[in-house]
Amino acid sequence: MKINEIIRQKRTEKGYTQEQIASFLGVSAPAVNKWEKAISYPDITLLPALARLLGTDLNTLLSFQDDLTKEEIGIFINELVSIADTEGIDAAFHMAQDKLHEYPTCDLLLLNTALTLEGLIIMSKTTVQNCRYAADIEEMYTRASKSCDPAVSSHAKAMLISKHRKRKEFDAARRLLNELPDTTLYNKKQLEATLCQEEGNLEQAAQIIEGKILSEISGVQSALFTLVEIAVKEHHLSEAEQLTEIAKETGRLFDLWDCNSHIADFQLAVAQRDTGECLRALEKMLPGLCQEWKPDHSPLYLHLSMKGTNMGSRMLSGILNELEDTENHEYDFLREDTRIQNLLDQYHSAVKMP
Incomplete structure (x- = not known):
């Protein structure tokens, strides 16, 4: 107050x-x-x-509070997403600025706000690079990269590295990369779960391990998709197909979001300029984006409390805009196919376009 x-x-x-x-x-x-x-x-x-x-x-x-708790930050981030849905990205950005002015030293708030705003923009019609808030978001990451909290600092630096890389500012990216800490020799999450188990707090121990599995296996699948991209760029399409199947099987084994597999199929088909395979992948991917992923329905993640989001619909909106963006020449060959255009037209009504 x-x-x-x-x-x-x-x-x-x-x-x-x-x-x-x-x-x-x-x-x-x-x-x-x-x-x-x-x-x-x-x-x-x-x-x-x-x-x-x-x-x-x-x-x-004087309403003085050093920092917000993680729970309070989570509530604010949910409010930010809701404002973006109802009033648009401009309202969300101004709301974020007001909160950051109120808590200028809360680095975790700064990082999560930047991540959320960038995610909201990516899922809208505007690319982050062309958005008028791009410089403000990058400045948030720069401030967060100087945090005394190693986790916040490292995450912010990783985001900045990605931006420098996309702009081919490789020296700047390399400098930040060298500042990132190496992986520790022990696994804190595993130690914490073991301690909870010995204390008799089995639910908390399970939550920690399930969260660890979900995070790490998502990272493995993401790394496999990166290998697919590399194989495609090296014109090793046979290896790219094998890696795609491995990534998809990983997702099936660990109950990851099924839509990731369809996205991988689509990207591989695009690399091969195979219109028919692109259409088949889109026919699975687009409806998948409209369905909520519920990881806590899997025996692997029973103890995780994960609220559903409309991230799939946001991704759907972003993908539709990307496919129809005439300045993106990667998909020119798809726009010439009436079957694909008709499919995209069907899904425009399924999302609330910003």
Whole structure:
């Protein structure tokens, strides 16, 4: 709450009128009224007496809080996504700026806000590079990269490395890469899960291990997809096909989002300029994006509490825009096929286009 709201709430709890507060502090009743309406604020010399009078401390009165908790950040991020859905990316960006101004030293908030805004933009019609907020988001990552929290700093640096790489700023990317820490010799998550198990907290132990499995196997599948891209660029299409099948089988074995497999098939078909295979992949991929992935329905992730999101529909929107973007010449051969165009037209009505 803001100071005006706190003054009003604490005054009401104490049963004081505005006139009584004014009398106790030696100010006018209209002055107190203006404080509570946020028209003006108490003189700094009055703050200690006002806090004592209201039965609170200066930190509470001034709404001072060092940092938000992870839970509070999670709630804010969900609100940010909702605002983007209902009012657009501009409203979400201004909401993010207000929060960051309120908590300028909360590095975890800074990083998650940048990641969320970038994700929202990627799923919209505008590419991050061409978005007017691109420089602001990159500045958020730059600030977060200087965090004293190693996890926040490393994640932010990884995002900056990706941006430098895309701009072919390889020296800058290499400098940041050299600053990233090597993997530790022990696995903290595994140690924590073992400790929880020995303490008898089996549910928490399972949550930790399931989260570890989901994170690490997603990383393995992502790495396999990267190998597919490399094989395609090296014109080793047979190896690319084998790697794609391995990545898909990995997803099936570990109950990952099935849509990833269809995306891999589509990208491979695009590399081969095979219109028929592209169509078959799209016929599976597009409906898959409309279905919610529920990892906690798998025996591998029973203890994970994962709320459903509309990320699939956001990806669907982004993919449709990318396929129909005439400036993206990678898909020119697909736009000439009426079957694919008809399929894309069907799904435009399935998403709320920004």
